Amino acid sequence: xxxxxxxxxxxxxxxxxxxxxxxxxxxxxxxxxxxxxxxxxxxxxxxxxxxxxxxxxxxxxxxxxxxxxxxxxxxxxxxxxxxxxxxxxxxxxxxxxxxxxxxxxxxxxxxxxxxxxxxxxxxxxxxxxxxxxxxxxxxxxxxxxxxxxxxxxxxxxxxxxxxxxxxxxxxxxxxxxxxxxxxxxxxxxxxxxxxxxxxxxxxxxxxxxxxxxxxxxxxxxxxxxxxxxxxxxxxxxxxxxxxxxxxxxxxxxxxxxxxxxxxxxxxxxxxxxxxxxxxxxxxxxxxxxxxxxxxxxxxxxxxxxxxxxxxxxxxxxxxxxxxxxxxxxxxxxxxxxxxxxxxxxxxxxxxxxxxxxxxxxxxxxxxxxxxxxxxxxxxxxxxxxxxxxxxxxxxxxxxxxxxxxxxxxxxxxxxxxxxxxxxxxxxxxxxxxxxxxxxxxxxxxxxxxxxxxxxxxxxxxxxxxxxxxxxxxxxxxxxxxxxxxxxxxxxxxxxxxxxxxxxxxxxxxxxxxxxxxxxxxxxxxxxxxxxxxxxxxxxxxxxxxxxxxxxxxxxxxxxxxxxxxxxxxxxxxxxxxxxxxxxxxxxxxxx
RNA sequence: GGUUCGGUAGCUCAGCUGGAUAGAGCAUCAGCCUUCUAAGCUGAGGGUCAUUGGUUCGAAUCCAAUCCGAAUCACCA
Numbered sequence: 241x242x243x244x245x246x247x248x249x250x251x252x253x254x255x256x257x258x259x260x261x262x263x264x265x266x267x268x269x270x271x272x273x274x275x276x277x278x279x280x281x282x283x284x285x286x287x288x289x290x291x292x293x294x295x296x297x298x299x300x301x302x303x304x305x306x307x308x309x310x311x312x313x314x315x316x317x318x319x320x321x322x323x324x325x326x327x328x329x330x331x332x333x334x335x336x337x338x339x340x341x342x343x344x345x346x347x348x349x350x351x352x353x354x355x356x357x358x359x360x361x362x363x364x365x366x367x368x369x370x371x372x373x374x375x376x377x378x379x380x381x382x383x384x385x386x387x388x389x390x391x392x393x394x395x396x397x398x399x400x401x402x403x404x405x406x407x408x409x410x411x412x413x414x415x416x417x418x419x420x421x422x423x424x425x426x427x428x429x430x431x432x433x434x435x436x437x438x439x440x441x442x443x444x445x446x447x448x449x450x451x452x453x454x455x456x457x458x459x460x461x462x463x464x465x466x467x468x469x470x471x472x473x474x475x476x477x478x479x480x481x482x483x484x485x486x487x488x489x490x491x492x493x494x495x496x497x498x499x500x501x502x503x504x505x506x507x508x509x510x511x512x513x514x515x516x517x518x519x520x521x522x523x524x525x526x527x528x529x530x531x532x533x534x535x536x537x538x539x540x541x542x543x544x545x546x547x548x549x550x551x552x553x554x555x556x557x558x559x560x561x562x563x564x565x566x567x568x569x570x571x572x573x574x575x576x577x578x579x580x581x582x583x584x585x586x587x588x589x590x591x592x593x594x595x596x597x598x599x600x601x602x603x604x605x606x607x608x609x610x611x612x613x614x615x616x617x618x619x620x621x622x623x624x625x626x627x628x629x630x631x632x633x634x635x636x637x638x639x640x641x642x643x644x645x646x647x648x649x650x651x652x653x654x655x656x657x658x659x660x661x662x663x664x665x666x667x668x669x670x671x672x673x674x675x676x677x678x679x680x681x682x683x684x685x686x687x688x689x690x691x692x693x694x695x696x697x698x699x700x701x702x703x704x705x706x707x708x709x710x711x712x713x714x715x716x717x718x719x720x721x722x723x724x725x726x727x728x729x730x731x732x733x734x735x736x737x738x739x740x741x742x743x744x745x746x747x748x749x750x751x752x753x754x755x756x757x758x759x760x761x762x763x764x765x766x767x768x769x770x771x772x773x774x775x776x777x778x779x780x781x782x783x784x785x786x787x788x789x790x791x792x793x794x795x796x797x798x799x800x801x802x803x804x805x806x807x808x809x810x811x812x813x814x815x816x817x818x819x820x821x822x823x824x825x826x827x828x829x830x831x
Numbered sequence: 832g833g834u835u836c837g838g839u840a841g842c843u844c845a846g847c848u849g850g851a852u853a854g855a856g857c858a859u860c861a862g863c864c865u866u867c868u869a870a871g872c873u874g875a876g877g878g879u880c881a882u883u884g885g886u887u888c889g890a891a892u893c894c895a896a897u898c899c900g901a902a903u904c905a906c907c908a
Binding site: 266271274276277282284286289321322323324365402405406407519544546555556557559560562563564565567569570595596597598599600601603624626627629634659660665692693694696697699700701702705708709711712713715716718719722723724725726727730771778782785786788789790793794795830831 | 833834835836837842843844845846848849850851852855856857863866867868869870871872873888889901902903904905906907908
């Protein structure tokens with residue numbers, strides 16, 4: 241049980257034995273005591289004043305006395321300042337915590353709870369390479385999955401590949417017309433970049449054609465519809481849906497190039513999936529559900545034959561679920577796929593890691609599922625995250641203003657190499673060891689940078705100022721870990737005994753922070769927010785570094801102190817490592 | 832126009848289930864490596880928490896209005 245829970249419990253006991261009223265943990269607040277006051281945790285007494293009809297000083301004194309006499313193993317002291325009851329936690333509590341958990345690799349993790357969750361993330365289009373926005377999505381999805389696992393959930397990671405549609409045909413048409421048979425192999429280009437170039441080429445050509453038509457006197461909207469290359473693309477989409485073999489073959493060929501590129505990137509950044517869905521397989525799903533909806537009167541058919549749902553009563557609009565020609569729209573297949581996931585895996589919750597531009601779509605999806613009375617409707621959860629923007633505004637792949645994922649990864653690894661070489665601490669490493677290290681640090685910096693911000697907030701990335709390696713960063717935490725490991729190579733933990741000596745303030749501060757790790761993991765899962773973890777780990781590393789600077793471990797005042805500090809170091813390294821792993825970040829033994 | 836989200840230090844962000852003098856990192860300035868890794872530590876300066884009003888013993892946090900920014904509201908995906 242966490243310390244805060246312990247305090248809550250003892251406080252309720254104190255209150256109920258002193259006063260006649262019933263109490264719950266909602267009746268008071270427990271905060272960390274501010275540095276300038278003596279104590280560890282603080283009870284705010286004001287909220288109790290009204291119901292107890294007493295002064296804060298008196299209430300505080302009664303509670304304080306009760307707590308230190310009834311729970312001496314938890315509290316040793318108290319003081320009251322202006323309505324705040326500051327409690328000092330007994331050293332013995334910290335010593336017990338350390339004694340029990342310093343060698344516990346599972347500290348903070350929860351036992352399996354029997355619940356199954358699917359996390360869908362990444363979801364790329366097969367017409368262009370991954371960019372910075374995709375990285376945020378991948379790191380978030382991965383991290384949330386790991387955090388849920390640590391909380392006892394069985395997690396399935398899934399990915400829906402957007403591999404069909406007009407946008408895919410655009411790169412296909414451009415390749416047909418302009419490539420002259422070139423392939424990734426003949427041009428020595430990564431497959432996804434190769435295909436992406438033709439997507440850009442399409443748009444250049446399209447713009448040119450539209451301009452020409454407008455110059456000939458056509459209005460812009462007409463020109464956009466009638467540009468020859470667009471007409472050809474439309475035709476290609478029709479041919480694809482009709483199963484025309486040469487189109488299908490081209491589609492397969494170009495997609496395979498893209499997948500080769502994606503596989504490389506996913507491997508580098510450490511993304512993987514238990515199940516991959518392809519839109520070319522799922523795009524017809526959900527049509528049967530439309531019929532059910534019509535039968536139930538949830539949907540209605542317009543005169544032209546199209547099928548809709550009226551959500552105006554819920555403050556939304558009318559939404560199309562089936563076109564007049566009977567073909568399905570995005571919403572249709574999303575409903576179908578949601579059902580398939582549920583049927584296939586019997587999941588208790590389905591988390592979709594999708595950008596906030598789709599908030600409306602996901603809201604409608606859930607609402608439709610609810611109105612249809614589908615059993616999994618309430619278990620659909622949209623983990624919405626903000627876009628990554630440049631100082632100049634949104635990234636647009638069509639205009640080439642994107643930060644490419646592969647480029648950024650390379651740059652980060654190169655920067656890690658640069659820093660490492662400049663410091664010259666690992667000159668004895670082999671080439672292979674160095675490569676692993678550069679990757680660990682470079683990717684660590686990048687992942688931490690993208691995960692430390694609250695997912696739902698949009699973030700600004702300035703490519704001019706490359707991602708930092710100092711301060712509130714991944715390498716800072718990795719460095720703290722490496723430092724501890726360095727000590728542990730020199731000094732050995734010989735005794736597993738419980739400390740009895742008086743704890744110094746910084747020793748206590750590290751223990752105080754370590755104690756919160758289990759609560760942080762729960763909170764991160766509850767909020768589906770890795771930034772909670774990132775902030776915590778940074779705080780822990782910072783506290784440890786202060787402790788490290790102030791107190792010698794190898795040359796401690798006494799053998800007992802040395803063992804105490806080694807235990808603190810071991811436990812800190814374990815927590816740093818397991819926390820970073822939940823963000824998909826490795827920690828190096830040396831750096 | 833409707834809906835939703837956001838506005839905190841020069842920059843990037845914490846804090847938001849109301850609590851003590853609003854916190855970090857970067858950047859700037861001043862210190863600390865002949866003992867465990869200086870990718871570190873210690874300190875300084877830097878704020879009308881968008882604005883106005885309200886609720887409260889107490890508001891960055893809750894409510895209302897206003898201003899600014901973003902997303903979205905397609906027989907696109």
